Amino acid sequence: MPESSPRSRTPPGERVASLGHFVNADGQRLSCRYWEPEGPPRALLFVAHGMGEHCGRYGALAHSLTQHGIMVFAHDHVGHGRSEGERMAVRDFQVFVRDSLQHVDLAKGRSPHLPLFLLGHSMGGAICILCACERPGAFAGVVLISPMVRMNPESATPFKVFVARLLNHVLPSLTLGSVESRWISRDKKEVELYDTDELNHHGGLSVALGMQLMGAVQRIAREIPTVSWPFLLLHGDADKLCDIRGSQMMLERAPSADKHMKVYGGAYHALHRDLPETVDSVQRDISEWIVQRIPKQPSGS
Template identity: 65%
Template sequence: MPEPGAAPRRSPQGVPYTELQHIVNADGLHLFCRYWEPASPPRALVFIVHGAGEHCGPYDEIAQRLKEMSLLVFAHDHVGHGQSEGERMNVKDFQVFIRDSLQHVDLMKSRHPDLPIFIVGHSMGGAISILTACERPSDFAGVALIAPMVQMNPDSATPFKVFMAKVLNHMLPSLTLGSIDSKWVSRDKKQVEAYDSDDLNYHGGMRVSFAVQLMGAAARIEREIPSITWPFLLLQGDADKLCDIRGSRMMYENAPSSDKKLKVYEGGYHALHHDLPEVAESVLKEVTSWITEHLPASTQQPQGS
């Protein structure tokens, strides 16, 4: 609790958290949250997990579509992202993202104990989603992944570069590498402009320390894949320069799950949900229909009191 008379904590944009929906994580940092509540009693909970350097605002279209299907959708800006506290695009351990996700899931589960829970994750949010579901496999009814970060891009993860990154991380952890080239986000120029002009997105360079955390997460996913038995949907563009399609193919081929689907979009870029209009529409339909198909039969009935 703040000291009496202390100024309220404010978001990086200067808005007091008393005016923003938020949770406080285990490190005492305020995380900005969004909720999309359906008019009728919800049939399931869906947790949306955004990618590196972005925030949960641009997922409004997917969330609205899911809300129309009587699903209660929730999301937060990760530590160091968007309207949440924390050093921008830096985290002491990738596990913080997973821990915070489980905290938010547990909060929503305590409010709606009988509802199945799904996760929708994009890019780095896909990596967070995979590891979150691996930590609590029985908690989730399914995971939908849009261009997830499963492996580091082979060009950036040669043994020499990995070795150099680890050396640099000891010597110069705050050294910045190149920033995300926004032209690879989408084939739709309007979407690239929207990404570039969104002040809540991080437009700076990636630190060596953050890159090392991503490498560690990818290595952990590779170890976890042989034990994945929960249902999953993978949507991936074959021209994605930011999260290579080989990662999704490797996960699809090697996960023992009996309920898995991989859909590849020819020529698709990274943010498929914001790619060319027909691709974006297909992604919305795939995600919503896959989740509704995976609802337990009992949730099709009106909820009991």
């Protein structure tokens, strides 16, 4: 990446991850982060960040998981953070899925004996769902934090969908409303960090990307009845950015024999960056769920 690329600030007390990059199928360099445990890793976890942010915002959560022997890795999606690509634009949502599976393959190639988990937040949750649906036997479990499983009713009325489709043909780059950062977290310090982070996108959402998100949600609805892999859903009941009813629908309709959901009372969208007591609970709930699903090593191995 060019030297002029903005650099994120590391919050006090957060462990700095090693950085790197890989080149996707379109020849774009995607910026990566890796958080490694002190001893030999017991499992791998890929993190897919949400729309408009970057993977550096998952450092505290990743560090909490390394304490349990889990190696965490992530990248900035194309058009996000330090990665190349037009900002907040993608020709097809599948590009996010394709790039994530490529990164997963790279990590798995280096540690083929380790179980592999996925974790996605918001739009990243949709990415992880579709990754796991493409390879239903490849992952030991999927953790979904406030996932984008359905569009908010107020943004997906029949009239608004009709207008969006019309605009997508004539003005696909037209930007609509931006994310209201006050709904990211109940912690005002976290909202300030979000607003001042130069690697976050603070502009509007293009019509074209909005249509891609809508298409991804429709695809997820078709895939849910086939979901057989283990998953953990975490959602705040005061989330105004991703409809909790999407998570409830997934829990009810997915035929998986290993499915769980926890609702955090009063919590906003970014549970892993909400009030300290919620953050502690989320880190504990995720680590316990993953550790319980790491295959036991034979004695003497």
